[in-house]
Amino acid sequence: MGPLNGIKVIDMTTVLMxxxxxxALGDYGADVIKVESPDGDVTRQIGPTRHPGMGPVFLNTNRSKRSICLDLKKPAGRDAVLRLIRTADVLVYNVRPQAMARLQLGYDVVAKINPRLIYAGVFGFGQDGPYAAKPAYDDLIQGATALPALMAQTSEDGVPRYVPNALVDRIVGLTAVGAICASLVHRDRTGQGQRVDIPMFETMASFVMGDHMGGLTYDPPLDKGGYARHLSRDRRPYKTSDGYICVIVYNDKQWESFFAATGRADLRDDPRFASFAGRAGNIDHVYAELARILETKSTAEWMDILTHADIPVMPMHDLESLLSDPHMVATDRFPVVDHPTEGKIRSMKVSANWSETPVETPRLAPRLGEHSAEVLREAGYSGDEIAAMVRDGVTRTAASR
Incomplete structure (x- = not known):
């Protein structure tokens, strides 16, 4: 049933964040009702598909939800979503607040009909600064919070690049989950809902600078910032004689074990290797030497040697080999399941585990409007009213498509 069983969430979000x-809220047990426009979430169109509108990005970001199709630009569509909001615990949106205001769905409106509602916005920028109305996307926020600049410092060609992952969307999304759950705790203690804003720029600025503030922490600054170990060019997967391997030798105990396992007792007397402070002050030299040592044996040999020495080591996977990692296979992290319309698909298990409120197999991602009639009936609409809404283009059902 999940720890959020009984919580009703109106999901007015699109794309990824x-x-x-x-x-995640749905995975944790909440009843998540995804409100989609007649065209559906654009991520339905991304990637290879078996059927139109059911792409892999959508399938892997919208499980554990029900889908209702509503045209919010029509008065009847707006009235329907307001009726859903009346009995909801949480509303989540990720357009700019100005767009919600234009739809007449701002917090000042919905709080009057449901004072217990948690009204959560995930969008680009805090509303008390000059960027309040600016649009934002993952790539833009990566650039604005120095990630490409840091990538350039560690690359041989010095070219800034984005991280090849929707890092911002997922970090801010997880931050929103924590903020929403905290707001629910407050609501349960006081009976009062509230508006909570989770801006991308501010969230990611703190995320990045938590590592890289460095000497900029002090006033006046002691340096230009940056965590030297993270910025070392040899902090990377290391080349072996036949591939790559991921190794981190961090504390004194691990380095002692590494000296013994590799027969490099000579490094123990080198002040650049002998202490944590020495290694930190000479991290580029330390990692470069580590890279040279690891090139001398195969990946399998190093996996065996370093595992027995209790030195942190992992294989470097690609997207395909990750699925067959023995730990992932043993824990059935990516089970193949039967989707009602898409056939066999590879799903992803919820990573958290609860002793008292375990989560069940999540609801698989819905077709556009799959639950429109069901959700409207729950909200009190009659069959004739639902049929009229379909006829007038206010809603669509999977059947009407």
């Missing part, structure tokens, strides 16, 4: 957050 908001849907990723609401998927």
């Amino acid at each position: 908001g849907p990723y957050a609401t998927q």
